Amino acid sequence: MYRSRMILLFALLLIHIWSFHVSAEIFVDMGSRHVEIPDNPRRVICIGPGTLRLIVYLNAQDMVVGVEEMEKRFPRGRPYWMAHPELTKLPSIGPGGPQSINTKPDLEPILKVKPDVIFVTYMEGKLADEVQKLSGIPVIVLSYGAFATFEEEILDSLVLAGKILGREERAREIVDYVNSLRKDLISRTAMARGRSNLCVYVGGIGYRGAHGIESTELNYIPFSWIGIPNCAERLPSRIGSHLFVDKEALLRLDPDVIFIDGGGLALVLDDFHKHRKFYRALKAYKNREIYTLFPFNFYTTNVETALIDAYAVGKILFPERFADIDLKKKADEIYTFFVGASLYGPMADDYGALGSNPPFWQEDQN
Known part of the structure; x- marks a missing residue:
């Protein structure tokens, strides 16, 4: 009887492991890290400057289950926040702000909101690996490139996040729209x-x-x-x-x-x-x-x-x-x-x- 139960439990464990792997995908993030993400994530959080902005651009704000306190303290000047006041009702997952850049977050408020994926910016790969290991939650590093600029990493990050969240078409629309506006600006001033x-x-x-x-x-x-x-x-x-x-x-x-x-x-x-x-x-x-x-x-x-x-x-x-x-x-x-x-x-x-x-x-x- 005991032996039969152990065999059954072992079989169930194998089924669980197999089902996890067939329902997950490996993504290479902007920090060149290989991260396994379960299919169809539905709950995400955003840590670091501009991370939430990219998720809102993808029309995925309904997946966000917690926000940084900094977002709530300074509500003006950031269109992604101004357009979605419903985000103010979400629980806080940490202080955020410049002082929190590339620092290990407090995991307690993060674990409370049970995210499937953590998106971060301006975090070194080694720290992202540590946060992922300690939390048991996949951490995806996105990038804007250098501070206060516009670099192609922004569009690459949108494409990456779009693939993870099932927003590939929206990501392509954004890339095409940005490129069309840049082309228009360049053509108007070419002479x-x-x-x-x-x-x-x-x-x-x-x-x-x-x-x-x-x-x-x-x-x-x-x-x-x-x-x-x-x-x-x-x-x-x-x-x-x-x-x-x-x-x-x-x-x-x-x-x-x-x-x-x-x-x-x-x-x-x-x-x-x-x-x-x-x-x-x-x-x-x-x-x-x-x-x-x-x-x-x-x-x-x-x-x-x-x-x-x-x-x-x-x-x-x-x-x-x-x-x-x-x-x-x-x-x-x-x-x-x-x-x-x-x-x-x-x-x-x-x-x-x-x-x-x-x-x-x-x-x-x-």
Whole structure:
């Protein structure tokens, strides 16, 4: 009797092992790790900058069973969160934020929500392996590439996550849409590429937090996609493509046109109150050639906003080539495609109309 029961149990165990392997698939993540994922995962969590954004882009937010506390504390400026307030009701799985990058998460709140897959960004493979071993849950590393940029890793990550979550068609749609917009931007500015003598600068770029006019990105995608270099390229960079330009150096550059990223706009306005003499000395200030954009980098790159900002920059610098573009309509088209909601209005309420002048001159008149 005992022997028969043991044989039966052993047979059941073999069946379980066999069924697990035939119903699972090996994926190579963005950290070059081979990870076995069970078929048809239905419960996921997202750890690290921008991870949740990618899952929302895939229209898979209904699979998310927990979110980082950082997402709830700072609800504005990130379209994926603004478009889906239902995510605020999900339990917290940890603090999140820049301080949590590439650190071992507290597994207790993670295990409580019982995810089938953990998606992470900016986590080294060794740590991802450790988290996977300790939790018993597959960990998939996704990537945006370098901070505050747009690199092909973003699209590759969307394709990977799309395969895992059964959203392959949606991932292909996103890749095709991004490429079509980039092609449109390039074609509109092809004749002007390399021929503009304007010194154009962008300040207020977020980098592990909000910063003022001194914070810039040399590989600023809205500039790159329309063929305009950031004239801060003339200065040495100390942190990859991100650079803090002191006020003296910015005065020496004296840009013809300055764009202010919405994520740093409040800090720039506060700085203006303290250093009016500096701002008034800038050529762009004298000529009213300072414009605001929506936040490009907020918990890493807002892909849809980067595209929208590129159209705004193009319309300001090359108005004749973008004469047919209504920025509000174009922004809502792009937001609706990526996150399912028309968000131009709420974004403009928070950061001002896209491509508008900041209220420097009005304050000077008062």
